Amino acid sequence: MNSIHPFPSPTSTPTGTRASRGLGVVVFLGMVLLTLLGLFFTDEDVVQGSTVRLMYIHVPTAWVAYLAFIVTALTSAMYMWGKQHSLTFDRIAGASAEVGVIFMGLSLVTGSLWGRLTWGTYWQWDPRLTTTAFLFITYVGYLAVRDLGGSHQQRAKRSGVVALLAVLEIPLVHFSVVLWRSLHQKASVLRPNGNVTMDGLMLFTLLFGVGVFTLLFTWMVLHRQRVLALADAIDDGGLEAALQERRNENN
Amino acid sequence: MDHVQFIVGGYVVTFVAVGVYVVRMLRQARKYNSAISDGDKPWR
Numbered sequence: 001m002n003s004i005h006p007f008p009s010p011t012s013t014p015t016g017t018r019a020s021r022g023l024g025v026v027v028f029l030g031m032v033l034l035t036l037l038g039l040f041f042t043d044e045d046v047v048q049g050s051t052v053r054l055m056y057i058h059v060p061t062a063w064v065a066y067l068a069f070i071v072t073a074l075t076s077a078m079y080m081w082g083k084q085h086s087l088t089f090d091r092i093a094g095a096s097a098e099v100g101v102i103f104m105g106l107s108l109v110t111g112s113l114w115g116r117l118t119w120g121t122y123w124q125w126d127p128r129l130t131t132t133a134f135l136f137i138t139y140v141g142y143l144a145v146r147d148l149g150g151s152h153q154q155r156a157k158r159s160g161v162v163a164l165l166a167v168l169e170i171p172l173v174h175f176s177v178v179l180w181r182s183l184h185q186k187a188s189v190l191r192p193n194g195n196v197t198m199d200g201l202m203l204f205t206l207l208f209g210v211g212v213f214t215l216l217f218t219w220m221v222l223h224r225q226r227v228l229a230l231a232d233a234i235d236d237g238g239l240e241a242a243l244q245e246r247r248n249e250n251n
Numbered sequence: 252m253d254h255v256q257f258i259v260g261g262y263v264v265t266f267v268a269v270g271v272y273v274v275r276m277l278r279q280a281r282k283y284n285s286a287i288s289d290g291d292k293p294w295r
Contacts, residue, residue, distance in 0.1 A: 013277045013280050013281065014280050014281060014283075014284035014292070015277075015280045015294070017294055017295075031266070035262060038262070039252075039258070039259070039262065044252075049253055050252045050253045050254060050258060051253075051254055051257070051258065053252075053258045054257070054258055054261045057261060057262055057265050058261070061265065099272075102268060102269070102272055105268070106264065106265050106268055106269075109261070109264055109265075110261040110264070110265060113257045113258075113260060113261045114257075114261070116257065117254050117257055216269070220269075220272070220273065220276075223273075223276055223277070223280070224276055226280070226292075226294060227276055227279050227280045227283065229291070229292075229293075230280065230283035230284065230287050230291070230292070231279075231283055233283075233287050233291040234283055234286050234287065237286070237287075
């Protein structure tokens with residue numbers, strides 16, 4: 001008899017492979033190292049003091065959310081314009097959007113905590129914050145559109161159109177600090193003049209965080225799209241059983 | 252370190268949220284797995 005444990009071991013999950021298990025171990029160790037670097041080993045900032053430690057998770061979560069939504073758009077396009085209209089692309093799009101929503105939400109929460117310490121408030125209707133919240137809500141909507149029902153192909157086409165439109169919001173969010181007057185600081189690393197004014201270990205920790213969170217995103221999407229494949233196979237099986245039952249009734 | 256509750260809270264919220272999502276996902280995988288043959292798992 002199969003039992004579902006409250007905390008299943010990632011090493012024995014049905015969606016795991018040898019490669020994904022190896023990736024999972026690397027991600028776990030990377031997260032431990034990032035936490036140690038972010039909380040203990042890096043220096044405090046001259047201006048922001050210890051609050052800069054929130055940067056090492058706030059920036060990577062925002063980066064992963066952007067990446068996730070871009071992957072959703074690209075794989076949606078690959079489904080729509082690919083010769084075989086492979087549902088694997090649609091499932092990667094759905095998995096990536098789901099993970100992106102989690103990280104966008106976390107970026108809003110960690111940004112809100114950081115804002116409380118530096119600006120004195122958890123929330124302001126500032127251009128960057130407002131456009132980010134709008135992006136978050138848009139992708140919650142995308143996930144709702146995926147759940148509207150119909151065949152897998154209908155789901156893929158419908159959500160693919162939404163994904164290709166929604167991704168256009170990302171440049172608006174990213175450049176909102178340049179286009180409008182914003183409380184949020186401008187880019188610290190990806191500056192147009194290429195001049196990075198950040199201490200060596202701080203910069204390393206930030207880039208390391210971005211790398212580790214990108215690997216975490218890869219691991220999560222890999223597993224999630226396989227879970228979605230299992231769910232689709234169950235749906236197909238249920239549909240086939242219903243059709244067979246109808247055929248038997250007619251005979 | 253100043254503002255420990257905000258800073259550590261940010262890390263804790265992040266890791267707990269990701270952990271809850273991952274545990275739910277893996278539980279769902281186990282649940283679906285029993286109903287599906289290995290032929291429907293191309294990664295196997």
